[in-house]
Amino acid sequence: MDHEKVNILLVDDQPAKLLAYEVILKDLGENLVIASSGREALEVLLKTEIAVILVDVCMPELDGFELAAMIREHPRFQKTAMIFISAIQVSDIDRLRGYEMGAVDYVPVPVVPEVLRAKVKVFAELYRKTRELERLNHDLEDRVRARTAELENSTAKLRESEQRRSMAIAAGNMGSWDWDWISGDWMWDEGQYRIFGVGPENFAVNPANVQALLHPDDVDQLRKAIAEFNKGTRAYETEFRIIRPDGEVRWCVGTAAATVDDSGRVVRVSGVTVDITERKRAEERQNLLAREVDHRAKNALALAQSIVRLTRADEVKAYVNAVEGRINALARVHTILSLSSWQGAELSRLIDEELAPYSLGGQILLAGPKVQLLPATAQTLALALHELFTNSAKYGALSTRSGRLAIGWQVEDQLLTLNWEESGGPLVMPPKSRGFGTRSLLASVESQLGGQAQFDWRAEGLLCRLEVPLIRKTAATNASGKFEDASSAELQRASG
Template identity: 95%
Template sequence: MDQEKVNILLVDDQPAKLLAYEVILKDLGENLVIASSGREALEVLLKTEIAVILVDVCMPELDGFELAAMIREHPRFQKTAMIFISAIQVSDIDRLRGYEMGAVDYVPVPVVPEVLRAKIRVFAELYRKTRELERLNHELEDRVRARTAELESSTAKLRESEQRRSMAIAAGKMGSWDWDWISGDWMWDEGQYRIFGVGPESFEVNPANVQALLHPDDVDQLRKAIAEFNKGTRAYETEFRIVRPDGEVRWCVGTAAATVDESGRVVRVSGVTVDITERKRAEERQNLLAREVDHRAKNALALAQSIVRLTRADEVKDYVNAVEGRINALARVHTILSLSSWEGAELSRLIDEELAPYSLGDQIRLAGPEVQLLPATAQTLALALHELFTNSAKYGALSTRSGRLAIDWRVEDELLTLSWEESGGPLVMTPKSRGFGTRSLLASVESQLGGQAQFDWRAEGLLCRLEVPLKRRTATAGPGKFDTGGSAELQRASG
């Protein structure tokens, strides 16, 4: 491989000498740079990287000593090799002065070509080796920096990973363990103890104690895992339940991997346990919600079917209006219940929703406390209120501007009493027969809610009194025992 050429600067004010130096040094195969004065030499040095300077001591304007002193003052050239050529006999004092100025050697005139070539070759090679060492040193430093950065990055990632693992362990969601298959020794980390609800100071980790914490229905999972590893399985994953010493049941997912020796025999099993109780509970809530939505949808359809089947009218338009009004009432209470996640509805909200289609101004007076109704009670009572409002708007006090309606309610001993009193409307006559509205109102309040509905068809206006238990008495409950009015009540209400 050809080595890199270096630059050799030849400085002399006599062209003949410069030509002679070129001839002598041409065989070295290096780059020869010519300067005919000290100032020209300085210009070359500032533009070119020079390995060796061959300079004549005796030059006009700027001699070799002065040039050497100026070169050495520059930080870049403090180590550049300079060889003086002198045509006169120099004394020891002159030599010392030259060395002080930075010369590394003297060559007397007449120049012996072999000697000059040998000196230049030595310093050129020294320069080349020095540059090579500097290059290798830079490369080594770059590799060290790169390796250091890589190690720092790996350390940071490892630290970050350990922090995430510590956070998961601290949250009690994950734990790790190790089981020596040969000696039977177990090792649990802090997270594993936390998941099982025990402590290292009081709990000895061994197969018997671990099995005692497993849910009785999931003990076979441990036996199955052991059997699978004995048959050559290398990895195993399963869900299982544990029963903590305080009785709390937790769901977990366990992942285990086996380490084998050269003969393929299992020597160690390591694994991770993750507490998935919250996920399981969320799945159970979702399934329950799906069943509840299905149940409520069926109830709503059953109520709508009853409305369609039992509604009577002489004209198709009247029939459609009646059905739409009752379905809309059912839809409104359904919206209210949905906004409360089917926890219940306020009585005043039901009344406000039924009043919304009418512009009645000060014709209606409402008075009563805040009452929270169970979902089934709210649905049934909403339909009953719809019938009362519809009847009043068609035939009663709300059919004229002079009519007035007062709705009052109170609660005593879990019994809601609602009073509906109309006045100032058309003359009222007791109906000869009960229409769908009256029949459905009586059926919903008395049969479905276990309450009472009383009608007083006074000439000055209808007076209706509804008594509704806020907690439905069950058929199997003893005296004083009430149901909370959940889905079962809603199912009865839909009948």
């Protein structure tokens, strides 16, 4: 079998002996290195890896014992095998000295070729096996280091992945669980406990306790899931509600997957629970808003339809202007309410919007606190103010530069009182009959808002007093329980 050759150092001051050793050891097939003195042997050792040293004991300048001592002092050669060859009678004391110097064996002269060859071969093989073992150990250490580094890297990645998963679960209101189908044991993670509003220190996870936290109307979902898995279903998803110990109801979506054995029997079910309460609430708000938008759009269309149908005028242009003015007033208050997400409108904002088209400068004086109006109240009051401004601009104080208008309001016990006082305009004559604007104003304020509207057509200018409750005490309700605006119905009655 082919093997890596090792170096054998032959040290002797007699060339004839060196030649004889070469002939004897040639058949071993190793590399034979020659040194004719101890100093030359040291030089060879420093440059070459030597497996076995064959050294003559009796040499001039540096004998075999001295050379062995110098070799053993060097850390690199402390385990190098040395065989002494002695031509003189070797006593036990000489052998002991040689062993102390690091010799592993003695060969007497005359040398028996077979004995010398056998001994050198043994130590050469030992050196070779030792080197192979060292290489194997080194390779093994490298593999262990590489495997350790790989495991550490894998562990770090797993830890990082688990941290990301935990963060994602926490951020996404998620929890995970595992159910041993055979033993009935459950395992919940932190997120699962958090969703159900319980803790591992005071809640034992078992089917009875879990079922007790389910909404009574959704318990059948758990039974249905178990039945589906028993039928062979491998995955199941459903929405359900839980009732936390503090009474709070939460919406969840659960996804579960089954693990089966070789026979196809379910042995484990694992899943994820996601708290979707906020999404459900958002959907409910969206549906409510959609219904509200639909309701308000229908009312707005009904109002517009009533305005168009009931407005009277002697000519087309006047009719168009009247209709456009009333619809624009409705549009302006709609915009204000939209900006507040239909939470309400501020009274002074409504007045400012109605004043904007006139640009009357210092003719108008406003005085009053901030008052937030409900959407239905704001719509009705905006149309009433529009009728007052339109009438004043056509026939009253705002029809001339000398005219003045004072609008003041106050709130007491949730009752808004608004005073409209004109002066300095044309001479006022009480109307012989009430027009559509006046009738619609009276009908909407009194019938729809439950307030009162009083008119005093003084010669120096109109005086109007509106009293409007800020809290609706009576109102018609539709099938959904929402307040139903009565503007269009009141306009219909006003036209009569």
